Amino acid sequence: MILLKDILYRVAIESVIGDTNVAIQNIDFDSRKISLNDVFVAIRGEANDGHEFIAKAEENGAIAIVCEELPAKQINGITYVLVENSKEALAMIANNFYQQPSGKLKLVGVTGTNGKTTISSLLHQLFTLAGYKVGLISTIKIVVGEEEFSTRLTTPDSLTINKYLKKMNDAGVEFCFMEVSSHGIAQHRTAGLEFKGGIFTNLSHDHLDYHKSFQEYRDVKKKFFDELPKSAFAITNSDDKNGAFMLQNTKATKKTYALKTNADYRVQIIENELSGLLLKINNNEVWSTLIGNFNAYNLGAIYAAADLLGLKELENLKYISQLKAVSGRFQYLISAKENITAIVDYAHTPDALQNVLETINAIRTKNEELITVVGCGGDRDATKRPIMGKVASDLSTKVIFTSDNPRTEDPDRIIEEVEAGVEAHNWSKIISITNRKQAIKSACAMANTKDIILIAGKGHETYQEVNGVRSDFDDIKIVQEMLEQFNK
Ligand SMILES: CC(=O)N[C@H]1[C@@H](OP(=O)(O)OP(=O)(O)OC[C@H]2O[C@@H](n3ccc(=O)[nH]c3=O)[C@H](O)[C@@H]2O)O[C@H](CO)[C@@H](O)[C@@H]1O[C@H](C)C(=O)N[C@@H](C)C(=O)N[C@H](CCC(=O)O)C(=O)O
Numbered sequence: 001m002i003l004l005k006d007i008l009y010r011v012a013i014e015s016v017i018g019d020t021n022v023a024i025q026n027i028d029f030d031s032r033k034i035s036l037n038d039v040f041v042a043i044r045g046e047a048n049d050g051h052e053f054i055a056k057a058e059e060n061g062a063i064a065i066v067c068e069e070l071p072a073k074q075i076n077g078i079t080y081v082l083v084e085n086s087k088e089a090l091a092m093i094a095n096n097f098y099q100q101p102s103g104k105l106k107l108v109g110v111t112g113t114n115g116k117t118t119i120s121s122l123l124h125q126l127f128t129l130a131g132y133k134v135g136l137i138s139t140i141k142i143v144v145g146e147e148e149f150s151t152r153l154t155t156p157d158s159l160t161i162n163k164y165l166k167k168m169n170d171a172g173v174e175f176c177f178m179e180v181s182s183h184g185i186a187q188h189r190t191a192g193l194e195f196k197g198g199i200f201t202n203l204s205h206d207h208l209d210y211h212k213s214f215q216e217y218r219d220v221k222k223k224f225f226d227e228l229p230k231s232a233f234a235i236t237n238s239d240d241k242n243g244a245f246m247l248q249n250t251k252a253t254k255k256t257y258a259l260k261t262n263a264d265y266r267v268q269i270i271e272n273e274l275s276g277l278l279l280k281i282n283n284n285e286v287w288s289t290l291i292g293n294f295n296a297y298n299l300g301a302i303y304a305a306a307d308l309l310g311l312k313e314l315e316n317l318k319y320i321s322q323l324k325a326v327s328g329r330f331q332y333l334i335s336a337k338e339n340i341t342a343i344v345d346y347a348h349t350p351d352a353l354q355n356v357l358e359t360i361n362a363i364r365t366k367n368e369e370l371i372t373v374v375g376c377g378g379d380r381d382a383t384k385r386p387i388m389g390k391v392a393s394d395l396s397t398k399v400i401f402t403s404d405n406p407r408t409e410d411p412d413r414i415i416e417e418v419e420a421g422v423e424a425h426n427w428s429k430i431i432s433i434t435n436r437k438q439a440i441k442s443a444c445a446m447a448n449t450k451d452i453i454l455i456a457g458k459g460h461e462t463y464q465e466v467n468g469v470r471s472d473f474d475d476i477k478i479v480q481e482m483l484e485q486f487n488k
Pocket residue numbers: 029030031032042043044045046047048049050051053152153154155156157181182183184
């Protein structure tokens with residue numbers, strides 16, 4: 001039996017009306033999911049104000065209401081807990097309800113604009129190879145030992161995070177790697193978690209619809225490191241101009257990785273080919289089948305984290321060389337007959353797109369075309385659209401602009417905004433085909449022997465979201481079918 005007072009530990013409470021010595025059943029921040037003897041936490045969101053649903057939660061049987069503002073009428077028998085910040089309170093309550101699960105394993109958070117899924121998934125792979133039971137909370141999926149769960153957000157709400165961490169405790173998981181998005185930090189989804197380490201990847205343009213300015217976006221990311229405990233490690237990319245800034249006020253042990261500057265974990269690229277990377281990390285050579293400069297950074301961060309988590313040097317190098325590419329991250333398929341290469345990549349920011357295109361250009365010979373299929377998501381940062389249009393047209397020989405996830409926006413309007421970034425001398429390179437499947441088919445039809453097709457933006461996603469409806473859609477499957485037709 002759990003009492004209301006037990007879950008209020010570390011919650012910044014302003015006042016309480018009613019009894020906290022009451023047994024509670026469950027917790028939720030959605031009035032529609034409240035049933036008898038549950039605790040309802042009212043949250044002011046982006047679209048709605050949870051305080052407007054307090055009456056609904058009471059009707060559904062809530063025994064306690066946690067809120068920032070008391071309802072005009074209070075009901076006898078229900079306890080009202082007035083707090084400073086409901087989102088933070090929810091996080092603390094979730095930590096308490098599931099008995100502080102983050103402290104019972106080694107939790108490492110990965111933050112930054114690009115590379116979070118790659119690094120956390122590869123660390124999950126590495127520690128699994130090393131024989132440990134491992135957990136993962138990522139954009140692609142949540143993993144608890146051998147069990148996998150689907151997920152919609154990169155960093156889930158605090159209740160969901162703690163629920164899965166508890167499952168990990170019950171399954172005997174020793175290490176958990178999780179992505180920490182800027183939305184997650186800003187909305188206190190990770191508050192109260194006990195991190196053993198934090199990793200910073202890089203910072204570039206994204207989510208400026210939500211954070212309003214680059215400074216605000218940067219400061220939110222920094223907050224994650226500010227809050228790490230002294231016993232944790234904080235690993236940063238010292239080649240990134242915001243790398244040092246991230247660790248300015250952290251209490252954690254600071255460590256750096258870099259390709260260009262001096263660092264605790266120094267990575268050098270010896271060979272960089274379509275078959276993989278030969279790297280020197282500190283004084284050891286290691287081969288990886290991962291491709292591109294940016295993966296040399298990711299591998300540097302992974303090596304550093306594994307080292308700081310106690311993996312022996314030789315084991316670390318051995319497992320790094322066995323890591324396999326993460327789904328939809330530079331995933332490539334080759335049609336045997338025509339020798340056409342198709343690369344499916346999740347690049348959905350200007351920086352990621354530029355990195356991927358530069359990687360391909362570095363390995364492509366001049367007479368092979370690079371045909372890029374790309375679009376931008378709706379209801380997300382619109383300022384990145386023309387920049388992605390420019391990057392795609394500057395760095396490809398042909399471009400097909402198309403839809404990503406239009407969500408509630410008009411796909412043709414989004415494409416126009418992407419096209420607006422294309423410079424006049426590149427206009428002859430581009431065409432636009434709104435239907436993404438058609439765009440991929442056209443790219444395949446345009447390709448000649450040895451050409452390279454990049455399909456960017458959706459990576460591992462198996463749906464396309466239009467007006468709130470997600471229909472089956474898989475870049476990898478579509479391109480596979482097309483390439484098989486060539487082989488006939
Ligand atoms: C913009 C944003 O981040 N929104 C998130 C936010 O929702 P919200 O603030 O809009 O919630 P709301 O609809 O206004 O509702 C407010 C409150 O009223 C409650 N409510 C509502 C209706 C009702 O009948 N009863 C009721 O109690 C809701 O449960 C909620 O508690 O809080 C919700 C619960 O945690 C999230 O699911 C939701 O994510 C939406 C779906 C989303 O698309 N978020 C994206 C932008 C996101 O977070 N992405 C990041 C970053 C990606 C990256 O960098 O890679 C991620 O971590 O995935």
